Amino acid sequence: MASTQKILELNAFDMTRSGGLDPAVADLVARRRKAFGPTSMLFYERPLNLVRGEGVWLLDEDGTRYLDAYNNVPSVGHCHPRVVEAVARQMGQLNTHTRYLYDSIYTYSERLLATYPSGLSNIVYVCTGSEAVDLALRIARATTGGTGVIVTENAYHGNTTAVTEVSPASASSEPRGAHVFLVPAPDSYRLGLEEASKAFNRAVEAALATMQARGIRPAAMVIDSILSSDGVYPGTVGFLAEAAESVRAAGGLYIADEVQPGFARTGDTMWGFARHGMIPDIAVMGKPMGNGFPMGGVVVKPALLEAFGAHNGYFNTFGGNPVAAAAGMAVLDALAEDGLGENARATGAYLAVQLTALAHRHEVIGDVRGRGLYLGVEMVRDKASREPDRAAAVRAVNGMRARNVLVGTAGRHGNILKIRPPLCFKREHADQLVAALDGALSAATGGAGA
Amino acid sequence: MASTQKILELNAFDMTRSGGLDPAVADLVARRRKAFGPTSMLFYERPLNLVRGEGVWLLDEDGTRYLDAYNNVPSVGHCHPRVVEAVARQMGQLNTHTRYLYDSIYTYSERLLATYPSGLSNIVYVCTGSEAVDLALRIARATTGGTGVIVTENAYHGNTTAVTEVSPASASSEPRGAHVFLVPAPDSYRLGLEEASKAFNRAVEAALATMQARGIRPAAMVIDSILSSDGVYPGTVGFLAEAAESVRAAGGLYIADEVQPGFARTGDTMWGFARHGMIPDIAVMGKPMGNGFPMGGVVVKPALLEAFGAHNGYFNTFGGNPVAAAAGMAVLDALAEDGLGENARATGAYLAVQLTALAHRHEVIGDVRGRGLYLGVEMVRDKASREPDRAAAVRAVNGMRARNVLVGTAGRHGNILKIRPPLCFKREHADQLVAALDGALSAATGGAGA
Numbered sequence: 022m023a024s025t026q027k028i029l030e031l032n033a034f035d036m037t038r039s040g041g042l043d044p045a046v047a048d049l050v051a052r053r054r055k056a057f058g059p060t061s062m063l064f065y066e067r068p069l070n071l072v073r074g075e076g077v078w079l080l081d082e083d084g085t086r087y088l089d090a091y092n093n094v095p096s097v098g099h100c101h102p103r104v105v106e107a108v109a110r111q112m113g114q115l116n117t118h119t120r121y122l123y124d125s126i127y128t129y130s131e132r133l134l135a136t137y138p139s140g141l142s143n144i145v146y147v148c149t150g151s152e153a154v155d156l157a158l159r160i161a162r163a164t165t166g167g168t169g170v171i172v173t174e175n176a177y178h179g180n181t182t183a184v185t186e187v188s189p190a191s192a193s194s195e196p197r198g199a200h201v202f203l204v205p206a207p208d209s210y211r212l213g214l215e216e217a218s219k220a221f222n223r224a225v226e227a228a229l230a231t232m233q234a235r236g237i238r239p240a241a242m243v244i245d246s247i248l249s250s251d252g253v254y255p256g257t258v259g260f261l262a263e264a265a266e267s268v269r270a271a272g273g274l275y276i277a278d279e280v281q282p283g284f285a286r287t288g289d290t291m292w293g294f295a296r297h298g299m300i301p302d303i304a305v306m307g308k309p310m311g312n313g314f315p316m317g318g319v320v321v322k323p324a325l326l327e328a329f330g331a332h333n334g335y336f337n338t339f340g341g342n343p344v345a346a347a348a349g350m351a352v353l354d355a356l357a358e359d360g361l362g363e364n365a366r367a368t369g370a371y372l373a374v375q376l377t378a379l380a381h382r383h384e385v386i387g388d389v390r391g392r393g394l395y396l397g398v399e400m401v402r403d404k405a406s407r408e409p410d411r412a413a414a415v416r417a418v419n420g421m422r423a424r425n426v427l428v429g430t431a432g433r434h435g436n437i438l439k440i441r442p443p444l445c446f447k448r449e450h451a452d453q454l455v456a457a458l459d460g461a462l463s464a465a466t467g468g469a470g471a
Numbered sequence: 472m473a474s475t476q477k478i479l480e481l482n483a484f485d486m487t488r489s490g491g492l493d494p495a496v497a498d499l500v501a502r503r504r505k506a507f508g509p510t511s512m513l514f515y516e517r518p519l520n521l522v523r524g525e526g527v528w529l530l531d532e533d534g535t536r537y538l539d540a541y542n543n544v545p546s547v548g549h550c551h552p553r554v555v556e557a558v559a560r561q562m563g564q565l566n567t568h569t570r571y572l573y574d575s576i577y578t579y580s581e582r583l584l585a586t587y588p589s590g591l592s593n594i595v596y597v598c599t600g601s602e603a604v605d606l607a608l609r610i611a612r613a614t615t616g617g618t619g620v621i622v623t624e625n626a627y628h629g630n631t632t633a634v635t636e637v638s639p640a641s642a643s644s645e646p647r648g649a650h651v652f653l654v655p656a657p658d659s660y661r662l663g664l665e666e667a668s669k670a671f672n673r674a675v676e677a678a679l680a681t682m683q684a685r686g687i688r689p690a691a692m693v694i695d696s697i698l699s700s701d702g703v704y705p706g707t708v709g710f711l712a713e714a715a716e717s718v719r720a721a722g723g724l725y726i727a728d729e730v731q732p733g734f735a736r737t738g739d740t741m742w743g744f745a746r747h748g749m750i751p752d753i754a755v756m757g758k759p760m761g762n763g764f765p766m767g768g769v770v771v772k773p774a775l776l777e778a779f780g781a782h783n784g785y786f787n788t789f790g791g792n793p794v795a796a797a798a799g800m801a802v803l804d805a806l807a808e809d810g811l812g813e814n815a816r817a818t819g820a821y822l823a824v825q826l827t828a829l830a831h832r833h834e835v836i837g838d839v840r841g842r843g844l845y846l847g848v849e850m851v852r853d854k855a856s857r858e859p860d861r862a863a864a865v866r867a868v869n870g871m872r873a874r875n876v877l878v879g880t881a882g883r884h885g886n887i888l889k890i891r892p893p894l895c896f897k898r899e900h901a902d903q904l905v906a907a908l909d910g911a912l913s914a915a916t917g918g919a920g921a
Binding site: 070071072094112114116127151195326330334 | 511568571573598605606632766779786787788
C-alpha cells in the first residue's frame with residue numbers, strides 16, 4: 022500500500038495528483054484507484070503503462086522501449102521463449118499438485134538440489150518468497166524451541182504476518198515483537214569493508230547476548246545474502262559464515278534468504294551464501310525461480326524437515342505443481358544455455374567499473390558496490406560528508422526513467438540506487454544505463470557533474 | 472507433511488512401505504522421499520502417477536483414466552483450452568507486477584468485483600488462498616484494534632504461521648493462541664438443519680462473551696461459506712448473516728473464506744456467502760481463481776483497505792501480474808460460456824439425489840449433504856448410532872480409486888467423503904461416481920449393501 026517498503030516511498034506516483042498525465046494513462050490510474058484503493062503504490066512520478074516485455078526491454082503503449090535494470094523476477098529475460106514454451110506445453114498437459122506422483126517435479130528437484138551443498142538436500146515447494154520465509158521461520162521455531170529472530174535493520178523478507186514482523190523495511194501498525202532483534206547492515210562505505218563485517222558480527226554477538234539476558238531462546242538469523250533492501254552490501258568473503266557460527270552456537274538456525282541474490286545473480290555462484298563458504302540450515306527462494314511463474318522453495322537439511330514434519334502439517338496447493346516444475350526447469354536450462362551466471366559476473370564487473378568512473382565525475386555518487394548484476398549506487402550530499410541524499414536518488418530514478426532506463430532505490434534512507442536487471446543484460450545495456458544516469462545527474466545539477 | 476490436515480491423515484500412502492508397488496511407481500516414490508523427506512504426504516494406499524489431465528479426467532502412465540471428483544483447483548476443467556491459451560499468450564507478451572500500469576488487471580478487477588455486492592469494491596491480489604487469509608487477518612487486526620478470531624473446530628484456512636494458528640485442522644506443534652476461539656460446525660446430521668444453525672449461532676455468541684470476559688477484543692470471524700474441512704455443512708439460508716451480525720456488534724469483522732465454495736461451485740451463487748443474503752467485510756479467494764495458475768485475492772470494503780494502507784505496507788510481487796489477470800479472465804469467460812454455475816447447480820442436485828438413493832441401500836452412508844458440486848457423504852458405523860466411521864471412509868476412498876474415481880475425506884473424524892469435482896462434471900460422471908461408490912461399499916461389506 023502506501024509504503025510496503027519505506028525505502029521505496031518516494032519513488033512513487035502521487036495518487037492525489039489529477040492533472041498532467043496523458044489521458045490514456047490518467048484513465049488507467051483512475052481505474053486502478055477505484056479497484057485497488059488510494060494506498061496501492063505505483064512506481065515513478067510519471068507511471069509506466071506497459072504492454073510488452075522482451076529480454077531486457079519493456080515497451081509502453083506508445084512503443085517506447087525502456088531498458089529494464091530493475092526487475093529481477095524475469096531473471097533470464099522478459100518472456101524468455103524457453104519458459105513461455107515450457108509453461109504453455111505443461112499447462113495443456115497436466116496441472117495438479119504434489120499429493121500425486123509426477124516425474125517432472127522430482128527431476129527438477131534433483132537438478133535444483135544439485136546446485137546446493139550436499140547437506141541441504143530436501144525441498145518444500147511454495148508459491149512465493151514470502152511463503153518460503155514464513156515456512157522457514159515455522160521450521161526454525163519448531164525445531165529449535167526458540168522464538169528469537171535476528172534480522173538487519175532495513176531487512177525485507179516478505180509480506181505475511183509472521184514475515185512482516187521480521188521485515189523492518191515494511192510499514193506496519195503492529196509494534197515489533199520482543200523476540201525480533203535488529204543488527205545494522207555492514208556499511209562498507211562508511212566503515213570500510215573489513216571493519217563493516219567485524220561490526221556486523223559484533224552486533225550479532227550482542228543481539229544473542231541480549232536474547233540470553235532476556236531469557237529468549239534464538240530460533241534463527243535470517244539474512245538476505247546480498248543485503249538488498251539494506252542497500253546492497255556484499256561484505257567480506259566469509260563474514261556471514263562467522264555470523265552463522267555464532268547463531269548456531271547459541272542454538273539458532275541460519276536461514277539464507279536467496280530470493281534476491283539466488284539463481285546466479287551475484288555472478289560468482291548460484292547462491293549468495295556460497296561466496297561465504299558456508300552451508301545455511303535453510304535457504305529460501307522466490308522471485309526469479311520461475312521467471313514470473315509464481316513459485317518459491319525452502320531448501321532444508323533433512324533432519325530439520327523430518328523433525329518439523331513429525332508434528333506439523335504443511336501442504337501448499339499450487340507449490341511445486343507440474344507447471345511450476347516446467348517453469349523452474351526452463352529457468353535452469355536458460356541460465357546454463359545462455360551462460361547467464363558468467364554474463365552476470367562479467368557484465369556486472371564491467372558495469373561496476375563504468376559506474377565507478379562516473380562517480381569520479383559526480384559529487385553525489387558516494388559509493389558503487391555489489392556483486393554480479395546486483396549493484397548499489399549510493400547517493401550522498403557530497404563525498405566529504407557522505408550524508409545520505411534521498412532526494413538525489415529519487416531525482417536520479419525519475420531522471421533515468423525519463424531517459425528510458427528503469428532502476429529503483431533501496432536502503433534505510435532510500436538513497437541507494439538499486440540496479441538488478443535481467444541477467445541477459447550486456448555491455449551495451451550497461452553503457453546505456455551509465456549514460457542515462459550521467460544525463461539524469463547532469464540535468465539535476467544543471468551541468469556536466471562535478 | 473505427515474498430516475497437513477489431520478482429517479486427511481488416513482487417506483495416505485505409507486511412506487515406510489517398500490514392496491508391492493509397480494517398479495516405476497516405486498522408483499518415483501523413492502525419488503520423492505529423497506527430495507521431499509519422509510513426512511510429505513501422498514494420497515491413496517496406492518499412489519497415483521499422473522501424466523495427463525483433460526476436463527474431468529486424469530490419466531496415469533498406463534493410460535488409465537480416472538474420473539476426478541476431488542480437485543477443485545481446475546474448476547473449469549483440467550487444462551481448459553481457454554485458460555491454457557490465455558496464459559500462453561500473455562506469458563509471451565508481458566509479465567511484470569502491479570507497480571506499473573497495465574490495462575488487463577483493471578478490466579479483470581472490474582469484471583470480478585461486479586460479481587460481488589457493491590460495498591465490496593476493492594481488491595488486493597496475492598498468490599494463494601493462504602496469503603489471502605493472512606492479509607485479511609492483518610487488515611482485520613489493524614482496523615479493529617482487536618486480536619480475537621473465531622473459527623470452526625475443524626477449520627482449515629491455509630498454511631502460513633498466522634493462518635495455521637486459526638486452522639485447527641492442521642497439525643501444529645505450536646499451542647493454540649489464547650486469542651483463537653473455536654465454534655462447532657452446524658452438524659445438521661445429528662442436530663437437524665434448523666437446530667444446528669441455532670447451535671452454531673449460540674456458540675458464536677458464547678465465544679464473543681468469553682472474549683469479552685477475558686478482555687480480548689474481537690478482530691474477526693473467519694468462516695468457509697460451505698464449511699468444507701469441517702465436513703461440508705451448507706446450513707440454513709441466512710445463518711451466517713446472523714453470525715456476522717453478532718461479530719460486528721462486538722466490534723469484529725466477518726471474513727468469508729471463499730477459497731473452496733467460490734467461483735460458482737455451490738451452484739446457486741457465484742460466492743458461498745451470497746446464499747445467506749449478507750455482505751462480508753472481507754472475502755478471500757484462492758484455488759479455482761486461475762484454474763491452477765497460482766493466484767488469490769482479498770476483496771474488501773474500501774474504508775477498511777484505506778485505513779489499513781495508511782499505516783501498513785503490502786506488496787505482492789507476483790500477485791495480480793499480467794498472466795494472473797489473463798488466467799483469471801479466462802476462468803470467468805469459461806464459467807460463463809460453459810454455463811458452469813448452472814451445471815454445478817443441476818448436476819450437483821442430480822448427484823445428491825443419486826447419492827441419497829444409494830444411502831438407502833448402504834447402512835454406512837449416514838448422510839448426504841452439500842450445495843452444487845460440493846457434496847459431503849458421511850460414513851457411519853450404522854444409521855442408528857450415527858457413530859463416525861473413519862475406516863469406512865478411507866476404505867471407500869481407496870475402493871473408489873481402485874474403480875478409477877477420485878474423491879477425498881473431510882471432517883474432524885475423517886469420516887466424510889468430500890466430493891468437489893471440476894464444474895464440467897456431468898450426469899454421466901455423476902452416475903459413474905455413484906456406481907464406483909456402490910461397488911466400493913459392496914466389496915467392503917462383501918455384498919450388495921444393507
